[in-house]
Amino acid sequence: MTTEVHFDAELMRRYDREGPRYTSYPTAVQFHEAVGLDAYASAAATSTGALQRAPLSVYVHVPFCHSPCFYCGCNKIITRKPERADAYLERLYTEIELRGRYFDRSREVEQLHFGGGTPTFLADDRLARLMGALDKNFRLQRTPGRDYSIEIDPRTVGPDTLRTLAGLGFNRLSLGVQDYDPEVQRAVNRRQPVELVTAVLDNARALGFGSINFDLIYGLPRQTPATFRTTLAMVIAQRPDRLAVYGYAHMPQLFKAQRQIVAADLPDASTRLSLLQMAVQMLTEAGYVYIGMDHFALPSDALALAQRNGTMQRSFQGYTTHASRDLVSLGVSAIGQIGLLYMQNHKTMAQYAERLDQGRLPLHRGVLMSDEDVLRRDVIQQIMCNGTVDFAATERRFNVVFADYFGAELARLAALERDGLVARGERRVALTPRGRLLMRTVAMVFDAYKNAGAGAPRLSRVI
Ligand code: SF4
Numbered sequence: 001m002t003t004e005v006h007f008d009a010e011l012m013r014r015y016d017r018e019g020p021r022y023t024s025y026p027t028a029v030q031f032h033e034a035v036g037l038d039a040y041a042s043a044a045a046t047s048t049g050a051l052q053r054a055p056l057s058v059y060v061h062v063p064f065c066h067s068p069c070f071y072c073g074c075n076k077i078i079t080r081k082p083e084r085a086d087a088y089l090e091r092l093y094t095e096i097e098l099r100g101r102y103f104d105r106s107r108e109v110e111q112l113h114f115g116g117g118t119p120t121f122l123a124d125d126r127l128a129r130l131m132g133a134l135d136k137n138f139r140l141q142r143t144p145g146r147d148y149s150i151e152i153d154p155r156t157v158g159p160d161t162l163r164t165l166a167g168l169g170f171n172r173l174s175l176g177v178q179d180y181d182p183e184v185q186r187a188v189n190r191r192q193p194v195e196l197v198t199a200v201l202d203n204a205r206a207l208g209f210g211s212i213n214f215d216l217i218y219g220l221p222r223q224t225p226a227t228f229r230t231t232l233a234m235v236i237a238q239r240p241d242r243l244a245v246y247g248y249a250h251m252p253q254l255f256k257a258q259r260q261i262v263a264a265d266l267p268d269a270s271t272r273l274s275l276l277q278m279a280v281q282m283l284t285e286a287g288y289v290y291i292g293m294d295h296f297a298l299p300s301d302a303l304a305l306a307q308r309n310g311t312m313q314r315s316f317q318g319y320t321t322h323a324s325r326d327l328v329s330l331g332v333s334a335i336g337q338i339g340l341l342y343m344q345n346h347k348t349m350a351q352y353a354e355r356l357d358q359g360r361l362p363l364h365r366g367v368l369m370s371d372e373d374v375l376r377r378d379v380i381q382q383i384m385c386n387g388t389v390d391f392a393a394t395e396r397r398f399n400v401v402f403a404d405y406f407g408a409e410l411a412r413l414a415a416l417e418r419d420g421l422v423a424r425g426e427r428r429v430a431l432t433p434r435g436r437l438l439m440r441t442v443a444m445v446f447d448a449y450k451n452a453g454a455g456a457p458r459l460s461r462v463i
Pocket residue numbers: 064065067068069072073074076116117118153176
């Protein structure tokens with residue numbers, strides 16, 4: 001993938017429309033309720049038969065937070081009552097037990113991620129019990145090669161909790177930093193001084209956590225190029241191993257908390273673009289490798305290495321080093337993938353609880369990939385992870401003649417080529433430095449559902 005990025009403000013404005021992030025293909029818009037337990041059981045049986053010893057990925061969703069960050073679009077419940085989490089955990093234990101029956105115990109959990117919400121909303125003893133339940137029903141690893149990560153809220157995690165997390169087997173952390181400017185923090189209701197994050201970081205490093213990730217957001221209210229430059233300089237000084245830099249998507253009609261944001265405080269389109277440009281420039285000048293769509297990593301980090309050797313993948317957790325593992329997802333609204341099946345749990349706590357109280361898995365909707373979906377997913381992954389589409393490799397894997405199968409798509413790409421987003425070779429298409437930030441636009445060309453007019457209004461913009 002080209003490491004260069006060329007900013008063409010006019011071009012980016014022209015192509016800045018809504019588009020999927022392609023953490024899956026087909027995307028969640030195509031999920032439907034006609035697939036249920038039978039499909040899940042059959043996918044799990046096929047996967048167990050074919051991949052008896054293949055490692056698993058496990059995701060656990062903890063939806064609680066102490067206070068709302070106004071930019072947030074996650075599925076979460078704001079509460080200060082720990083007993084709400086206890087009721088949830090009882091159901092989660094049931095789900096873990098029911099779900100574990102579908103997977104052979106010989107399959108080790110190579111990758112584990114706790115997300116939310118705020119997983120550290122759970123008290124240390126609850127986290128320990130939850131890990132115990134997972135260990136009883138799946139095979140957790142203790143080897144150094146495991147990739148066990150958890151999202152933490154630096155405002156509420158002290159040294160004792162970090163020690164507990166390390167003792168439970170977590171070896172990676174992700175911290176929501178977003179922005180260090182006090183005015184911006186006030187405007188989004190998330191106050192966390194840089195000193196507080198530094199203290200968490202120092203403690204975590206002393207405990208041996210590696211590959212620590214920061215999330216940052218550009219496009220927040222009251223953010224200016226001057227304030228964001230300061231934030232970026234502070235972050236660079238802290239030297240996290242990885243960074244995810246997301247654009248804020250203001251959709252107050254969908255996310256209630258965002259109604260607290262004063263629209264007039266939001267940076268305009270051209271300022272947003274300068275903020276993004278600044279992030280790419282400052283982070284790459286500081287030695288970070290620009291990964292995929294919105295990630296950065298130190299050259300020695302596993303993600304940068306995976307991008308370099310072409311093994312990086314895209315999944316519901318963004319970019320990952322773990323090649324196409326089955327993903328067992330647990331908790332309200334969680335989305336998993338078993339073989340060719342994507343499956344999501346019920347999104348409301350009431351429905352999630354009702355199913356489990358009846359002793360049933362809380363499966364809500366999903367989609368079973370067709371052969372064509374698998375082929376298109378592969379091409380879209382190539383774009384999102386490698387920035388190129390290799391015709392010969394695709395032909396070998398899928399037994400098609402690329403130019404015949406994708407004749408209409410290649411014709412559509414011609415317009416993007418004229419605008420300088422992609423360069424077409426004899427047997428490949430590659431993103432150019434000018435198209436690097438518009439990779440979702442290029443990927444959309446190969447999305448059969450989008451091109452057939454299927455879609456939803458709740459997608460973020462591509463910049
Ligand atoms: S950003 Fe994180 S901590 Fe803030 S409300 Fe959303 S899920 Fe909770």
